[in-house]
């Protein structure tokens with residue numbers, strides 16, 4: 340069994356969250372002040388009736404959208420069961436919303452998360468795989484890092500014989516602005532361990548794609 344350590348770059352990208360959990364929270368008053376500044380900067384009037392509560396609303400929304408910065412995968416993957424299942428476990432079409440770290444607009448889509456349990460047949464709860472996706476999605480992200488972080492968390496915390504993560508997204512920064520190509524989809528994948536084996540990988544991919 341190959342052991343995969345956390346990638347240093349990934350830890351650096353989301354350092355505080357990777358190192359210690361719940362060590363700081365979203366600073367809502369600071370977000371409110373910044374949103375007020377943005378409204379002024381775009382030529383709006385933050386005192387206008389419709390915008391009066393907007394800084395507070397955005398701060399509340401950001402606290403939710405970036406909650407994953409203050410969560411750690413061990414919080415969800417520590418729930419395991421001895422089901423003696425040694426074959427592929429795959430949860431597919433897990434919907435999620437994330438935030439592009441380049442433009443701070445959403446990207447969204449589905450994640451497919453699978454693993455081949457360790458030899459002792461220890462598995463985690465199915466909902467925990469979806470919770471894992473949210474922990475990493477609710478951060479400023481790029482799709483490639485989201486994909487890698489999910490697969491590395493599986494490897495680190497479940498010690499599986501293999502793992503696969505496929506993520507399909509539409510990026511609002513490519514749809515509503517810039518190149519303006521709504522509907523364009525970006526697909527990323529990451530595999531570890533026995534899922535590198537062509538036959539095993541093909542089986543997983545056919546389950547993922549067989550909608």
Ligand SMILES: Nc1nc2c(ncn2[C@@H]2O[C@H](COP(=O)(O)OP(=O)(O)OP(=O)(O)O)[C@@H](O)[C@H]2O)c(=O)[nH]1
Pocket residue numbers: 439440441480481482483510512513516517518
């Ligand atoms: N690889 C990768 N690129 C992303 C992701 N989200 C957004 N991008 C890209 O980040 C790039 C940022 O390019 P820049 O030239 O610095 O910024 P920009 O002038 O706003 O670029 P345009 O989007 O092309 O208008 C763009 O090509 C985006 O499509 C992601 O998850 N992964």
Ligand SMILES: [Zn+2]
Pocket residue numbers: 439440441442443444510512513
């Ligand atoms: Zn973007």
